[in-house]
Amino acid sequence: MSLSARPSRPIEERIPVVLATGAAGRFGRFFVQSLHREHRVVAVDRRPVRGLPKDVTHVRTDLRLRPVEDLFRRYDVRAVVHLGIVHNPRASEEGYRFNVVGTQRLLELVAKHQVPKLVFLSSANIYGPHPDNSHFLTEDAPLLGADGFPNIRDLVAVDQLAQSFFYKQPGIETVLLRPVHIVGPRVKNAPSNYLRLERPWVISGFDPMIQLIHESDAVAALMRALAPGIRGVFNVVGPEAAPLSRVLQVLGRKTRSVPGPVARALLDRAFRFHATGFPAPEIRHIQFNCVVDGSLARRVLGFEPQYGLVETIRSVLGHRE
Amino acid sequence: MELIPRGRPSRRRRLARRLVSNDLRTRMARMTAELGELGVDPFGFDPETVKYAAVPLEVLYRHYFRVLTYGIENVPSGRALLVSNHSGQLPFDGMMIGAALVFDRDPPRVVRSMVEKFVPRLPFLSVFFARVGQVVGTPDNCRRLLERDEAILVFPEGARGISKTIDRRYQLERFGGGFMRLALETKTPIVPIGVVGAEEQSPAFYNIKPLAKLLHTPSFPVTPTFPLLGPLGLAPLPTRYRIYFGTPMTFDGDGDEEDAFIQERVEQVREAITALLERGLSEREGIFR
Numbered sequence: 001m002s003l004s005a006r007p008s009r010p011i012e013e014r015i016p017v018v019l020a021t022g023a024a025g026r027f028g029r030f031f032v033q034s035l036h037r038e039h040r041v042v043a044v045d046r047r048p049v050r051g052l053p054k055d056v057t058h059v060r061t062d063l064r065l066r067p068v069e070d071l072f073r074r075y076d077v078r079a080v081v082h083l084g085i086v087h088n089p090r091a092s093e094e095g096y097r098f099n100v101v102g103t104q105r106l107l108e109l110v111a112k113h114q115v116p117k118l119v120f121l122s123s124a125n126i127y128g129p130h131p132d133n134s135h136f137l138t139e140d141a142p143l144l145g146a147d148g149f150p151n152i153r154d155l156v157a158v159d160q161l162a163q164s165f166f167y168k169q170p171g172i173e174t175v176l177l178r179p180v181h182i183v184g185p186r187v188k189n190a191p192s193n194y195l196r197l198e199r200p201w202v203i204s205g206f207d208p209m210i211q212l213i214h215e216s217d218a219v220a221a222l223m224r225a226l227a228p229g230i231r232g233v234f235n236v237v238g239p240e241a242a243p244l245s246r247v248l249q250v251l252g253r254k255t256r257s258v259p260g261p262v263a264r265a266l267l268d269r270a271f272r273f274h275a276t277g278f279p280a281p282e283i284r285h286i287q288f289n290c291v292v293d294g295s296l297a298r299r300v301l302g303f304e305p306q307y308g309l310v311e312t313i314r315s316v317l318g319h320r321e
Numbered sequence: 322m323e324l325i326p327r328g329r330p331s332r333r334r335r336l337a338r339r340l341v342s343n344d345l346r347t348r349m350a351r352m353t354a355e356l357g358e359l360g361v362d363p364f365g366f367d368p369e370t371v372k373y374a375a376v377p378l379e380v381l382y383r384h385y386f387r388v389l390t391y392g393i394e395n396v397p398s399g400r401a402l403l404v405s406n407h408s409g410q411l412p413f414d415g416m417m418i419g420a421a422l423v424f425d426r427d428p429p430r431v432v433r434s435m436v437e438k439f440v441p442r443l444p445f446l447s448v449f450f451a452r453v454g455q456v457v458g459t460p461d462n463c464r465r466l467l468e469r470d471e472a473i474l475v476f477p478e479g480a481r482g483i484s485k486t487i488d489r490r491y492q493l494e495r496f497g498g499g500f501m502r503l504a505l506e507t508k509t510p511i512v513p514i515g516v517v518g519a520e521e522q523s524p525a526f527y528n529i530k531p532l533a534k535l536l537h538t539p540s541f542p543v544t545p546t547f548p549l550l551g552p553l554g555l556a557p558l559p560t561r562y563r564i565y566f567g568t569p570m571t572f573d574g575d576g577d578e579e580d581a582f583i584q585e586r587v588e589q590v591r592e593a594i595t596a597l598l599e600r601g602l603s604e605r606e607g608i609f610r
């Protein structure tokens with residue numbers, strides 16, 4: 001008799017696992033490589049995946065589909081780590097539904113099967129770079145990220161879904177992590193791609209403070225969030241903040257200074273004609289501060305970044321340690 | 322420690338480097354600041370930039386306003402709230418208090434002041450202000466700076482003070498109470514400051530309020546030279562500045578008291594500043610002397 005044909009087995013016979021979504025992404029794969037050293041891992045992603053460790057079970061499915069629930073019946077899921085959020089400014093409609101509906105579905109399953117732990121990877125970007133921001137945003141700051149950048153409203157929505165889970169399911173240890181820009185040799189997100197540009201644009205007369213975190217430090221924070229007893233919302237901050245101009249100086253970049261309105265108009269057109277992957281509202285990130293206070297994570301999670309500032313910046317160049 | 326490639330300094334930087342006097346360089350070297358790997362503090366303050374900004378500032382301080390300071394030893398080394406009267410249409414009083422702490426205090430100190438909320442929207446100016454240690458005036462920013470044991474300059478009269486007309490010179494406007502709550506909460510001593518001289522630098526006899534509203538500025542002053550001579554008319558007169566630093570005042574409380582309790586203590590600070598102003602006015606022999 002095949003495994004899937006059996007009725008739901010008693011929990012004591014099931015294998016304890018940690019279920020990770022979004023495991024086929026560059027960061028997801030890297031995280032799973034750390035995770036599988038300590039836990040049996042079931043990786044869920046709708047994309048095909050290569051290079052996962054052999055003892056990791058990969059299930060290729062969309063979070064919104066039925067096979068996902070079967071995983072909760074088949075295994076003793078001890079924790080769910082939700083990385084499976086699409087950050088694609090182009091896939092707006094579909095991405096919105098995938099993120100919001102997929103997350104909603106996952107939360108329902110976590111509640112139904114009373115998984116003791118849920119770790120959720122959000123982002124500090126949802127506070128939004130804003131000229132009125134206090135210099136250090138704490139976890140209680142308003143989530144204004146979608147203000148002026150409606151395409152990321154789903155990222156704000158899923159963060160809020162996770163927040164409401166705290167009071168809906170007080171028995172489940174929910175951890176919501178909001179890391180600053182994750183960079184490193186593996187990840188290819190907007191901030192690291194920007195730092196890889198040979199001649200990046202900067203906005204004339206603006207030089208905001210930038211916070212980066214090395215991908216290994218971000219993984220370390222996730223691992224700490226899995227520790228029993230930890231719950232709450234945490235900003236996750238790497239080394240100290242630095243002005244954008246100095247970050248680019250470390251990389252030896254020659255910048256092109258473009259006035260704000262011109263940059264916005266040009267980028268808007270370029271993005272529409274698929275000449276660039278950067279949507280115009282992201283200009284705000286190189287214009288205004290979005291600096292967060294990571295002291296809560298330091299106190300409660302005991303998280304300290306291992307990578308220094310220069311090391312973290314240089315990591316985008318791809319020298320693997 | 323890795324070396325950070327900084328490239329060849331630009332022509333502007335090399336020129337500025339030549340202008341910075343040795344005296345200033347040694348003074349700046351004695352200033353302490355907790356800096357990160359790339360030479361700035363978490364708020365974006367960069368002592369290198371201050372060095373260059375100090376060059377024109379020194380000219381203003383020593384030769385234009387010919388500032389006299391009294392009691393500067395009253396500024397402690399730890400956290401401090403410097404509370405001053407505010408006047409003169411453009412905030413040269415703030416610049417001169419900052420300059421006094423750099424040029425006349427031993428050891429020199431950089432004062433962090435709280436700038437208006439619209440500053441981060443301004444190109445170039447936003448960066449300059451951040452590099453010389455000025456921070457947007459939110460209570461949270463102020464609290465964090467005090468917890469880092471910085472000296473913070475506040476003008477509790479705010480825009481009411483700086484934009485008042487010449488007939489109300491040396492009459493303090495209503496004081497806001499936010500600074501007192503922060504001082505109580507963070508157990509910070511308050512140093513009262515009286516600035517004499519700034520009140521006459523741009524003698525405004527009228528404030529066209531509708532025009533100010535239209536231009537989104539705190540005021541639209543009419544002085545003998547402005548708007549007659551255009552933006553140049555905003556240049557202040559070379560009045561002589563006298564800056565009086567009073568003895569530090571400490572208050573007991575936790576900052577969460579009722580308004581009446583706070584206002585009572587605010588009033589004491591206001592009276593201390595009034596006394597400093599009276600002293601200054603009796604000691605000076607003329608606006609320019």
